[in-house]
Amino acid sequence: xxxxxxxxxxxxxxxxxxxxxxxxxxxxxxxxxxxxxxxxxxxxxxxxxxxxxxxxxxxxxxxxxxxxxxxxxxxx
Amino acid sequence: xxxxxxxxxxxxxxxxxxxxxxxxxxxxxxxxxxxxxxxxxxxxxxxxxxxxxxxxxxxxxxxxxxxxxxxxxxxxxxxxxxxxxxxxxxxxxxxxxxxxxxxxxxxxxxxxxxxxxxxxxxxxxxxxxxxxxxxxxxxxxxxxxxxxxxxxxxxxxxxxxxxxxxxxxxxxxxxxxxxxxxxxxxxxxxxxxxxxxxxxxxxxxxxxxxxxxxxxxxxxxxxxxxxxxxxxxxxxxxxxxxxxxxxxxxxxxxxxxxxxxxxxxxxxxxxxxxxxxxxxxxxxxxxxxxxxxxxxxxxxxxxxxxxxxxxxxxxxxxxxxxxxxxxxxxxxxxxxxxxxxxxxxxxxxxxxxxxxxxxxxxxxxxxxxxxxxxxxxxxxxxxxxxxxxxxxxxxxxxxxxxxxxxxxxxxxxxxxxxxxxxxxxxxxxxxxxxxxxxxxxxxxxxxxxxxxxxxxxxxxxxxxxxxxxxxx
Amino acid sequence: xxxxxxxxxxxxxxxxxxxxxxxxxxxxxxxxxxxxxxxxxxxxxxxxxxxxxxxxxxxxxxxxxxxxxxxxxxxxxxxxxxxxxxxxxxxxxxxxxxxxxxxxxxxxxxxxxxxxxxxxxxxxxxxxxxxxxxxxxxxxxxxxxxxxxxxxxxxxxxxxxxxxxxxxxxxxxxxxxxxxxxxxxxxxxxxxxxxxxxxxxxxxxxxxxxxxxxxxxxxxxxxxxxxxxxxxxxxxxxxxxxxxxxxxxxxxxxxxxxxxxxxxxxxxxxxxxxxxxxxxxxxxxxxxxxxxxxxxxxxxxxxxxxxxxxxxxxxxxxxxxxxxxxxxx
Numbered sequence: 001x002x003x004x005x006x007x008x009x010x011x012x013x014x015x016x017x018x019x020x021x022x023x024x025x026x027x028x029x030x031x032x033x034x035x036x037x038x039x040x041x042x043x044x045x046x047x048x049x050x051x052x053x054x055x056x057x058x059x060x061x062x063x064x065x066x067x068x069x070x071x072x073x074x075x076x
Numbered sequence: 077x078x079x080x081x082x083x084x085x086x087x088x089x090x091x092x093x094x095x096x097x098x099x100x101x102x103x104x105x106x107x108x109x110x111x112x113x114x115x116x117x118x119x120x121x122x123x124x125x126x127x128x129x130x131x132x133x134x135x136x137x138x139x140x141x142x143x144x145x146x147x148x149x150x151x152x153x154x155x156x157x158x159x160x161x162x163x164x165x166x167x168x169x170x171x172x173x174x175x176x177x178x179x180x181x182x183x184x185x186x187x188x189x190x191x192x193x194x195x196x197x198x199x200x201x202x203x204x205x206x207x208x209x210x211x212x213x214x215x216x217x218x219x220x221x222x223x224x225x226x227x228x229x230x231x232x233x234x235x236x237x238x239x240x241x242x243x244x245x246x247x248x249x250x251x252x253x254x255x256x257x258x259x260x261x262x263x264x265x266x267x268x269x270x271x272x273x274x275x276x277x278x279x280x281x282x283x284x285x286x287x288x289x290x291x292x293x294x295x296x297x298x299x300x301x302x303x304x305x306x307x308x309x310x311x312x313x314x315x316x317x318x319x320x321x322x323x324x325x326x327x328x329x330x331x332x333x334x335x336x337x338x339x340x341x342x343x344x345x346x347x348x349x350x351x352x353x354x355x356x357x358x359x360x361x362x363x364x365x366x367x368x369x370x371x372x373x374x375x376x377x378x379x380x381x382x383x384x385x386x387x388x389x390x391x392x393x394x395x396x397x398x399x400x401x402x403x404x405x406x407x408x409x410x411x412x413x414x415x416x417x418x419x420x421x422x423x424x425x426x427x428x429x430x431x432x433x434x435x436x437x438x439x440x441x442x443x444x445x446x447x448x449x450x451x452x453x454x455x456x457x458x459x460x461x462x463x464x465x466x467x468x469x470x471x472x473x474x475x476x477x478x479x480x481x482x483x484x485x486x487x488x489x490x491x492x493x494x495x496x497x498x499x500x501x502x503x504x505x506x507x508x509x510x511x512x513x514x515x516x517x518x519x520x521x522x523x524x525x526x527x528x529x530x531x532x533x534x535x536x537x538x539x540x541x542x543x544x545x546x547x548x
Numbered sequence: 549x550x551x552x553x554x555x556x557x558x559x560x561x562x563x564x565x566x567x568x569x570x571x572x573x574x575x576x577x578x579x580x581x582x583x584x585x586x587x588x589x590x591x592x593x594x595x596x597x598x599x600x601x602x603x604x605x606x607x608x609x610x611x612x613x614x615x616x617x618x619x620x621x622x623x624x625x626x627x628x629x630x631x632x633x634x635x636x637x638x639x640x641x642x643x644x645x646x647x648x649x650x651x652x653x654x655x656x657x658x659x660x661x662x663x664x665x666x667x668x669x670x671x672x673x674x675x676x677x678x679x680x681x682x683x684x685x686x687x688x689x690x691x692x693x694x695x696x697x698x699x700x701x702x703x704x705x706x707x708x709x710x711x712x713x714x715x716x717x718x719x720x721x722x723x724x725x726x727x728x729x730x731x732x733x734x735x736x737x738x739x740x741x742x743x744x745x746x747x748x749x750x751x752x753x754x755x756x757x758x759x760x761x762x763x764x765x766x767x768x769x770x771x772x773x774x775x776x777x778x779x780x781x782x783x784x785x786x787x788x789x790x791x792x793x794x795x796x797x798x799x800x801x802x803x804x805x806x807x808x809x810x811x812x813x814x815x816x817x818x819x820x821x822x823x824x825x826x827x828x829x830x831x832x833x834x835x836x837x838x839x840x841x842x843x844x845x846x847x848x849x850x851x852x853x854x855x856x857x858x859x860x861x862x863x864x865x866x867x868x869x870x871x872x873x874x875x876x877x
Contacts, residue, residue, distance in 0.1 A: 020311075020354055020415075021267055022304045025347035027336060037335040043374060044334050046327075046359075051369040051394065052435075052528055060397040061436070063461055068441050071454050212660075219660050273691060276684060317683045317725040365727065413694065419686040423710045424727040477700060478743050483707035484734065491767075492733040498770035499716055500727065506772035509782075515772070533726050536715075 079109045085133050088147065093193045096150055096176070098169055099200040100159055110154035126151050140185050146175040162204055163215060170225060173201050177229050180254065181236040191253035194233075198264065201226055206271070220272040227268040227277075234261045234281070237288045246292045255290050259301040266308045278312050286545055294546045303332045306546070307355055313540075314358055317420055319365045320537050326359040328546075353379050360386050361417055364393070365424050367529025393425060396433025399464030401425055402481045422480055428529060430493050431502045433462050435526050443520060450505075452490045452512035459487035501532040561602045564609035571596055571613050579620070579846045583631040586624055593617045594643055597650070606654045608856040614647045614654075615667055618674060619747055619850045621647070623841075626750040629831045630838060637754065637831060641678075648675045652688075659693075666854035669699035676705035677751045681713060681722065704744055708752060711735050714762055716769075718820040732763035736788045739834065746840040746849060753837055757829050760787045760798065761821035768813040777810035790835050801829045 016023075036044050084106075087095050097103040114121050121129070130148045131138065138144075149172040158164040176194055180187045205222035212219050237258055245251060262285050269277040294302065310325030333355065337348055356379045360370055369390055376383045385408060392400035405412065405422060412418035434450075437458055442450055463485045476482065494514050497503040504525055505516030516525045562570065574592055578585045597617065600610045621644035628635040652675060655668045672692070676685050689697060689706070696702060712735055713728035736759075739749055763786075780795060789795040799806050802823075805815040822828070841849075 017350065020357070021271065022263075022307060022351055022354060023347040025300065025345060025351065027298070027300050028338065034338045035335050036337045037331060043371070044331075046330065046370055046374050047363060048369040048371055050528070051367060052523065054369070054394060056391070056395050056436075058391065058395055058397075060395045060400065060461070064396070064433075064436060064458060065440060067457050067461055068437065068454070071457060072441070072445075213662070275687075315683060315687055316723070317686075318723065319726045410694070413690050413697070416687050416690050418690060419706065419710075420683075422706075423713050423729065424725075426729060427727045474742065477703075478707065478738070478741065479703045480706045480710070483704065483738060484710050484729070484731065486734055486737065488737065489731055489733045492731050495766045495770040496730050499730065499766050505770075506775075507767070507770045508772060508775060509767070509778060510776065537724070537726050 079106060081110065081113050081129075084110060088135060089133070091189050093190055094196070096146075096190075096193045097196050097200070098150075098153060098172060099196070100157075102196075104159070107154050107157060110151065111157065114151060114155035120155060123148075123152065126155070136186070140179075142175070142179045142182075143185070146172070146179050149175040162208065163211075166204075166208060166222070169201070169204065170222075170229075173197055173226075174229050177233055180233055183236075183238075183254070188253045191257060195257065195260070198230070202264065202268070223268050223272050227265055227272070230261055230265055230268075231281075234258075234265060234284075234288075237261075239288050240290045244290055244292050246296060248291065248296045248298070251290060258285070258289060259297045259305060263301055263304045263308065266305075266312075270308070270311070275312055275315055278308065282309060282312065283542070286542070293548055295548075299332065299336060303329050303336075303351075306332070309543070310355075310362075311358055314362060314420070315416060317423075318537075318540075319362055319420075319424065320533055321540050321543070323359070323362045323366055323368075324539060325543070326355055326362055330355045330359055349378075356382060357415060358417075361421060364390060365421070365428070366533050367428055369394075393429045394432055396429055396431075396436055396458075396462055398426060398429050398433075398462045398485060401429050406481060422484075426485065427496065427500060427502070429462070431497060431526065431529060433458055434494070434497060434503060435522065438516075438525060439522055442516075443522065448516055448518045450514045450516075452494075452514070455490045455494065455514070456487050459485075459490060459493065463487055501536060502526060502529060555602060562599050563603075564600070564605055564607060567596050567599055567613055568609050571616055575616065575620070575847050575850050579623070579850065582624065582627045582846075583633045583635070586628055586633070586635050589620065589624065590639065590643065593620065597643075597647065606657065611651065611654055611665060611667075611856045612853070614651050615671060615853055615856075616850050618644055618647045618651070618671060619852070622674070622747045622750045623846060623849060625831075626746075626753060626833055626837065626841065629753065629833045632830075641754070644674075645678055648678055651675075666856065669696050669702050670853070672696060673699070673701035673705040673748065674751060676702070676709060677748070680709055680755065681717065683725075685709075700743070701745070701748060704738075704748060707738065708735065711738070712755060712759055712762075716762060716766065717758075719822060730762060730766055732759050732766070733786070735759050736786070740836045742840075744840075746837065746844070749834075749837040749840055753833055754831065756832050756834065757798075758821040761802065763787055764802070764804065764813055764816055765819075768816045771813060773814060775814065777805075777807055777812040779810040780806070783811045783813075788834055788836070790832075794832060798829070801826070 084095065095103065095106055098107075100107060114126070127144075127148050130144050130151065135147065136143055149168075153165070153168040153172050156165070156168055162169070176190065176197060179185070179190055180194060202223075205226045208215065208217075208222045209220050212221065218224075233254075237254055240255075248256060262281055265281050266275075266278045269275055269281075291297065297305075306325045306329035310322045310329060313319075313322035313325060330352070333348070333352055337345070337352075356375070360375070360382055363370060364386065370386065372383060372387065375386075389401065389404050392404060405418065405425075409418060412421065434455070437454060438450060441454060442448065491507060491509060491512075494503065494505075494507055498505060498507065503514075503516070504527070505514050507514050519525065570592070574589060578589055578592075582589075596613055600606075600613065621640050624635075625637065625640055628637075628640075648671060651671050655665050655672075658665050672689060676689060679685055686709070689702065710729055711731045713725075714730040715724055715726065715728040716730065717724065717728075735752075738744060739752055744752075780792060783789075784792065784795050787795075789798070795811070796806065798804075799811060802816060802818055805812040
């Protein structure tokens, strides 16, 4: 038993969930076809093919369009 | 059970080294029996007697001094351990661990058989060191003292491992035991360095890993160790602002981990699930920084909490809305600080955001009218909208305190923003300061004027050559 | 003493309170004689630091002296550059850096023992500027308590670190990284603000030459070949040269053509601000920073910190609390 006379000051220990360190886990041998990476029914590509062709339409974009329209008018 | 010192000695002589485990949860009965014997009803064997006793057993013909020292340490631990206080026993524990480690340093002795018990003890030591370090204030020791000490011991072993260049093999099982634990040690050390807030020390480990390795391919190491290595390397790159390198390692770590996860099992292995989340915590922002966009359906499957947080950010970047990007950073400031992500995002998101803002102007103003130019004045108006008025710091304003959110950007920086976009390769064009105009190629295809961010980054920032063997 | 010299006799090492007095004397009597006293001050300040090291003392006096020594180095840098007297910037920075490291170790220690240091944020801010492109400093500041990060000087230092992070920055031993900002215009704007105190601005001045060089390089790379020279008055204003002579000196150093029409930025051919075949371009100062200095006195600037007493709050309430660390059964 450790006894000390000071109050713990720094006890903000992280919970398991918050800890960034990897946990050990058992490596199971699944047939490749049943793993997430190679599954057909489950899409696992985390990233979209392209971001550039996405249409954006939000308040800011509308404000920007209005500003462009105003500028066009002023410079006709 | 009739276990006694003699049985212990014959176990050692038979190379049954598993009994050399300190962990009382696993080996407590044996340690208790030996403690009884060594204390001999109040007539404890003193250090000298233990030493002489061990020497007289003539292990390994008496030629391996470090082995005797290690066995002596173990018996001293058994004699003196206080099962109720790891602090009281810590000197004994770390002395034994260090002596055990010393046995493994010189390959001319038969140290192979000690490797499994070294691993067992290491798995016991690291959590113990963490626990003791958590109480550094009460124990009046230096912050991270025990983990630092542990890392010094392990790094000795790491340094003692040499590549056998004549015998490079493709088969993990053909390696000597010490070689087999190379990546295990690398990961242990790097984890400790992160935990003791000195991740720069990892650099030396990453650099010396390959030269010490006798395996032809990285992929021959145990898969879980490969995944953890990439995770740590990715986080190390991220701390050093090397985004593309970080992305490649984290993304591969993620993909390899999915390869270990079966569909029926995905919800039943909490460790796996948590490890996936650990990777995503760093992978998602890193991807966004190189201009990638995550898929909602995939991310929501693994980490639903992140979807809300980051889809908002993606949207704000894609609209070119810098004020909202800054608001997002403010909103999540505490979380981002904890992950050391705030400042890197503050530094590296704006140029991506500006790219989309300018792109919008070129498409809707220039291309729609068949122009190949963009006037500074229009850019200035767009910047004012994007940066916002409320958060805007100006020189005559003495009441607004300058912060990281209002002190960096300004609609006065029109030419400066365009020039930086051109230098980064996100905008193919020329500035005409005298005419306050940006001019680009005559085309209707916006991607000829503004190529994809990822494409530009991969061509301007090469991956670290030292990592190429990871992919072979 | 030289590196090989034996450590001094205990009787020759000055105790902490005497070291404070020595520094007081330097501030009151030697600072006003700058730039002449630069070499003497450098030497005396180093010896004060050494005496603390010999007795391994890190109490409030050591914090106070190291803090004021950092401020003095920052003051000296500006004063010397403006005076155009010969001095070694590199030696000045070396001592400055050592003091900052000493301070950061003491601050860490004080914090680890439950205390706090009243001037910590100011010197963490200088540390952020001392290695302005080193990501380790970003990690360190993010790991400190949030109130340090929220400090005005820290926020300013972090702004400047972002503003000139610059993906095109080329120097040996430096790794370029992705999507950095090169907002040179904002550097010149922000440094004028009254919210940027003199000492911080003085530190930022050591980056003046490179900020100007990389502004020119960025412009030159983005301008059309056929673009005519930029009028000197425009360039001079944008890059805040104090006069035409300074701009001419800059252009000559980097072999940028100047004509009657102005500065031909396209004629720039060098890639890095460091020219291996030439002595570094002498350092320059900004008039707006000099104005900040003129608004006050040397000793007010140097003695501007809060007193370093009561740095450690000893815990007297916890005596009755006995805590135990138990092993799992």
